[in-house]
Structures are given as structure tokens and as C-alpha cells.
Amino acid sequence: MPNMALMVYPSAKAFSLPPPVESRFRELVIRNAASNMAENVPIRPGSSSKLKEFPHLSASHRALMTDLVGATESRLEDRLLPCTLPPDVEYFQNQNGTSQGALLIRSGSPDSSINFILGSWLHSQLPTGASLNIASLSAYLRPSTDAPNFLIEFIQSSPTSLILILDLPPRKDLVLNPDYLQLFYEDTGLDKYRKAIEELPEVRPYAMSSLFFRSLVSPTSIIVRVDTESGGPERMEEIIANHVGPVARDVIRVWLDECACKERGVGEMERGNIEKRDELVKKKTIDIDLGSSLPRLFGQEIADRVVAAIQQIFEA
Numbered sequence: 001m002p003n004m005a006l007m008v009y010p011s012a013k014a015f016s017l018p019p020p021v022e023s024r025f026r027e028l029v030i031r032n033a034a035s036n037m038a039e040n041v042p043i044r045p046g047s048s049s050k051l052k053e054f055p056h057l058s059a060s061h062r063a064l065m066t067d068l069v070g071a072t073e074s075r076l077e078d079r080l081l082p083c084t085l086p087p088d089v090e091y092f093q094n095q096n097g098t099s100q101g102a103l104l105i106r107s108g109s110p111d112s113s114i115n116f117i118l119g120s121w122l123h124s125q126l127p128t129g130a131s132l133n134i135a136s137l138s139a140y141l142r143p144s145t146d147a148p149n150f151l152i153e154f155i156q157s158s159p160t161s162l163i164l165i166l167d168l169p170p171r172k173d174l175v176l177n178p179d180y181l182q183l184f185y186e187d188t189g190l191d192k193y194r195k196a197i198e199e200l201p202e203v204r205p206y207a208m209s210s211l212f213f214r215s216l217v218s219p220t221s222i223i224v225r226v227d228t229e230s231g232g233p234e235r236m237e238e239i240i241a242n243h244v245g246p247v248a249r250d251v252i253r254v255w256l257d258e259c260a261c262k263e264r265g266v267g268e269m270e271r272g273n274i275e276k277r278d279e280l281v282k283k284k285t286i287d288i289d290l291g292s293s294l295p296r297l298f299g300q301e302i303a304d305r306v307v308a309a310i311q312q313i314f315e316a
Helices: 021-035 048-055 058-077 176-185 191-198 232-260 268-298 302-313
Strands: 090-092 099-107 115-124 131-141 152-159 160-165 203-205 222-227
Touching: 048 058, 048 099, 058 115, 058 131, 058 152, 058 232, 058 302, 090 222, 090 268, 090 302, 099 131, 099 268, 099 302, 131 232, 152 232, 176 191, 176 232, 191 222, 191 232, 222 232, 268 302
Parallel strands: none
Antiparallel strands: 090 099, 099 115, 115 131, 131 152, 152 160, 160 222, 203 222
């Protein structure tokens, strides 16, 4: 699920993603934040460097997201086109500065199996004084391959509370295609990463409220809540640096090696089915996530501009 995916969770009772990437909590967070906002106007700083700053994340969290974006761009550089987003979509904020966002989208070259990569961060100061920070990176492949996509998303409402979504979302039915399950999820050993994270005492499985989004993830998906209230922010930093970071770097390496950089023959009928599924997922993301949420946070004008830019990439 692509990002600017405003998936927040219902534990913050004052405001109650994602997904990645949640819907109910998201609506309330945005409604509360919107009440404090004046007229929204775009800001126009330098382009994608703003995304790569991840200015509101902790040191280990920022280092991880920077590494993931850098590794993806470096490995796929000859297959990616430059970012062509207008400056007021690459970075945007409301007039009083309580909410800011940055976006990076790079489409794949025409002869590449890469559809696009999308990175984003969103920061909002909430009426209670707390801050909501969302950082995400996703990568989508074209129907010329049936390999899974990539998604990582962090949703953080305090220095000691975090939701992590990390997955290679499948693009085929795993029951009807057991060889696909074997190739991308069993042979790659992805489940060991899920187990490694879920074994941490501060980690609990997290169930997204959206049944649609739940239906998109793989059996090896990592969708967890991390709470370090007893250990404080220092323990959260330790978990990100020593546990989440190594797992995320390994998972994106698996995706780059086995999905993005390997050719797979796809028949005409199968390609049509994959294309139809991909289009439905993107449309739902716009309808459920972005189209209903961004206006409440940034105002209709900015939301329309950002959603239109993402929609243009989705439909290309």
C-alpha cells in the first residue's frame, strides 16, 4: 500500500495508519489536527533531498530509512527515471507548520520491470502536543513480471510506541499458485525475519482494521506494534538499530535480488490478470487512504495536488 498511507493505530485514545500503513484512528487524528490549521499553502524547497532528510525521525530510524532509499536507488539506478514531481508535491505543509510531508516518486524506464518506487514521510503535531510521524518506502513492479512488490512503513505516535509494517505483498493467489509461495516466501527464508521481530518482548502482533489491506499481505508479513515504555526511547532506538534495521535491510535485499532484478516470463492471459489486480489495489489505495485523508490534514487544494500526482504515476 503506498505511502502517504495514513495508517495509524487506535491505541492513542485522544485521537481515536499503516498502513505500512489505521483507518478509524487515522480519521480521528486528521480531524483533530485539521481543526488547528489555517489556510494551507505550499512550500518550495529543494526537491527529493527533503524526502531523504527524514527530519522528524530518531537517529537510528533516520539512518535506516536513508539506507533503504539509498540501496534501492543505487541498485535500480539504471532502471529508474529522475523524479519529475513539482516542488509543491515533493514537499508541502500547512501555513502554520503543524503538518508537513515529503514525497519522492521515481518511475521505471520503459523497458524495465520496475513500475515505480515511492518514498514519503509525514509529520503532524497533534492537538494534545504529541506528534505523529509516518515514514514509508514502497516499490511496485510492472505486469511484465509477477514477482511481489515491496513495502515498509513506520507509524510512530511517541518515542516509545511504534507500528512496523514490512512485507513483500504477493501479486498472485498463493493457494492457486503454491510454486509462487515456495519461490518467494519459503525458499527466501522470509519467515525467519518475522519470527525474529515477534520474539522481542516489547513486540506484539498488530491487526489492521481494514480487511482489504489485511487481504493484500503475505504469510511472512511483519505487522507489529512495538512498545518500550518501560525501557524508554533508548530501548526503541536499540530495537530499531539492532533488530528492525538488520531485518529490513535483509528483506529489501531479498526483494532486490529475487524480485526486482530477475526476469520472469509472464503469459498474455496471466499478465492481464496481474495488471487488473494491480490496478484495483492502486485504485483502492487512492480511494481508501489518500483521497479521504489528505484533505482533512492539508486542505483540499494541497490534497488534490498530491493525490493527482500520485494518481498520474499509478495510471501510467
